[in-house]
Amino acid sequence: xxxxxxxxxxxxxxxxxxxxxxxxxxxxxxxxxxxxxxxxxxxxxxxxxxxxxxxxxxxxxxxxxxxxxxxxxxxxxxxxxxxxxxxxxxxxxxxxxxxxxxxxxxxxxxxxxxxxxxxxxxxxxxxxxxxxxxxxxxxxxxxxxxxxxxxxxxxxxxxxxxxxxxxxxxxxxxxxxxxxxxxxxxxxxxxxxxxxxxxxxxxxxxxxxxxxxxxxxxxxxxxxxxxxxxxxxxxxxxxxxxxxxxxxxxxxxxxxxxxxxxxxxxxxxxxxxxxx
Amino acid sequence: xxxxxxxxxxxxxxxxxxxxxxxxxxxxxxxxxxxxxxxxxxxxxxxxxxxxxxxxxx
Numbered sequence: 001x002x003x004x005x006x007x008x009x010x011x012x013x014x015x016x017x018x019x020x021x022x023x024x025x026x027x028x029x030x031x032x033x034x035x036x037x038x039x040x041x042x043x044x045x046x047x048x049x050x051x052x053x054x055x056x057x058x059x060x061x062x063x064x065x066x067x068x069x070x071x072x073x074x075x076x077x078x079x080x081x082x083x084x085x086x087x088x089x090x091x092x093x094x095x096x097x098x099x100x101x102x103x104x105x106x107x108x109x110x111x112x113x114x115x116x117x118x119x120x121x122x123x124x125x126x127x128x129x130x131x132x133x134x135x136x137x138x139x140x141x142x143x144x145x146x147x148x149x150x151x152x153x154x155x156x157x158x159x160x161x162x163x164x165x166x167x168x169x170x171x172x173x174x175x176x177x178x179x180x181x182x183x184x185x186x187x188x189x190x191x192x193x194x195x196x197x198x199x200x201x202x203x204x205x206x207x208x209x210x211x212x213x214x215x216x217x218x219x220x221x222x223x224x225x226x227x228x229x230x231x232x233x234x235x236x237x238x239x240x241x242x243x244x245x246x247x248x249x250x251x252x253x254x255x256x257x258x259x260x261x262x263x264x265x266x267x268x269x270x271x272x273x274x275x276x
Numbered sequence: 277x278x279x280x281x282x283x284x285x286x287x288x289x290x291x292x293x294x295x296x297x298x299x300x301x302x303x304x305x306x307x308x309x310x311x312x313x314x315x316x317x318x319x320x321x322x323x324x325x326x327x328x329x330x331x332x333x334x
Contacts, residue, residue, distance in 0.1 A: 027279055036282075055282045084282060102280055147316040149299050156296030163288040167281040171294075177303040250280055 001079060002044040013040040013051055015240040016066045018204040023088050025103050025270050026247045028063065029208050031182030035175035038062060047071040048079065060084055064092050064273070083273040098271035102248030105259045106206070109233045109244050119263050127227040129220035138187040138195055140230060143176070146186045151176070151196045154213060161216040167250050172211055173197055182210060187225060196225045200233070206245035207233050220232035 006012045010030045016025055022234065027033075038053035049068050052059040061080040064087060067073075076093040084094065085101055115124040131137065143151055159169055176184050176199060187196040187242050195218070199211035209229060214221045243265060249256040260267070295301040 032279070052280045053282060056284055059280060145313055147318070148303065148315050149316050152296045152299065152301050152303075154292050156301075159288055159296065163293070166288060168283075169288055169292075170281050171279065173301075177301070180304070247279070 003041045004044060004199070006040040006042045006049050007252065009040050010034060010038070010051070013049060013066075014203065016049055016068070020066055022066070022090055024103075024203040024205055025063075025085055025087060026206075026208055026245050027085055028087070029182075029201040029203050029210075031175065031179070031199075032171070032208070032210065033062070034179045034181040035171045036062075037174075042068060043079070043194060048078065050075055053084075054222075063087060064090055071228070073187075076114075078275065081275045084257070086089060086271045086273055088268055088270070092273055096273040096276050097273060097276050101270045101272045102250065103259075104248055104266075104268040104270055105246040105262070105264040106268065107230070107244045107246055107262060108243050109207075109230045109237065112230045112244075113234055114225070122261050123223065123227075126220050127223040130218065130224040133220075134189075135191040136191075138189055138225070140185050140228075140232070143184040143197060144180075145184050146188070146256045148177075151186065154194055154197060154215065155217055158213045165250070165252060175211065176213075184211075187228065195221060198225065198229055200229070200236075202236075202242075207236055207242055209244050209246045211235070 008015070010033050013033075014030050015026075017028060022028075033051060033053075036053050040049060040051050042049040042179050046068055047070060050065040050066040051062045053062055060082065062084045064083055065077055065079050067075075071158045076091060078093045078095055083092070083096070086098070112120070112123075114120075115127075155173065156217050159166060175182055176197065182199050182201040184197065186194050187198065189195050195215050197211070197213040198209075201210055209226075212222060212225055212229070214225055230244065234243075246259065246262075246264075248270070249259060292301075
């Protein structure tokens with residue numbers, strides 16, 4: 001198959017996702033894709049467009065190919081043997097078999113911030129523990145205005161602590177320090193100490209809570225930071241019906257239990273597609 | 277949080293962790309706010325973040 005780079009690159013891809021009303025998954029955001037090094041291509045006849053990421057010396061197709069605006073017939077294609085992540089409800093050719101990839105947790109930030117009712121009892125209690133114990137308040141600051149050594153040290157400590165089960169840390173570091181496409185902010189305490197780094201982005205449907213890096217050995221700091229982000233996301237949504245996509249569990253049963261207890265509006269499944 | 281790996285194998289090297297912790301990790305220059313970036317130990321102004329609203333409208 002002959003392909004060429006799509007004019008407009010990832011912006012073009014995101015515009016097709018929006019124009020076709022595809023429900024974007026957690027990975028479908030320009031900031032994340034830019035951090036992976038993925039690029040947008042199209043078939044030489046300009047009928048189909050897709051995103052390819054260079055991995056292990058090959059290019060893998062990240063999502064089902066989408067018809068370009070020239071393609072009036074739509075239809076289904078079998079351009080690739082494997083597609084890393086499907087779109088929920090988006091039709092694909094019958095030759096593909098689905099293989100579970102990860103969940104996607106969708107939260108209503110308004111409910112999560114209010115924390116009303118017994119279903120939020122655990123989060124309500126845990127998210128208040130760190131500020132109550134330390135008597136510290138955290139404030140948001142753009143990472144680009146904080147000392148880079150402190151940000152890198154925090155990332156190094158966090159990665160070291162999670163090194164056994166961490167996946168795709170290269171993309172995370174690119175996102176935070178290299179591609180400057182997402183929103184990355186630090187949370188700094190009263191004494192100017194950087195306690196956490198949060199990365200988020202969006203697409204036409206969701207605010208994506210992408211990364212949450214907190215100081216190790218600070219019990220319940222992560223819960224507090226999560227609450228602060230959800231408070232912020234309520235402002236970011238700006239009154240629009242725009243829930244938060246909190247991503248998946250990356251094969252972690254503990255993370256799945258934690259996210260289940262936060263009462264998601266939807267717990268969706270994402271699949272990889274493989275030709276039979 | 278984050279995403280699943282697309283690579284075979286993987287794992288985090290001790291060298292990368294040390295680079296991050298001891299200031300040898302190479303980064304691209306930030307396109308904005310480099311002049312605003314504080315040095316280590318430099319006092320911070322009491323300033324609210326902008327929230328980066330524009331970047332959500334992809």
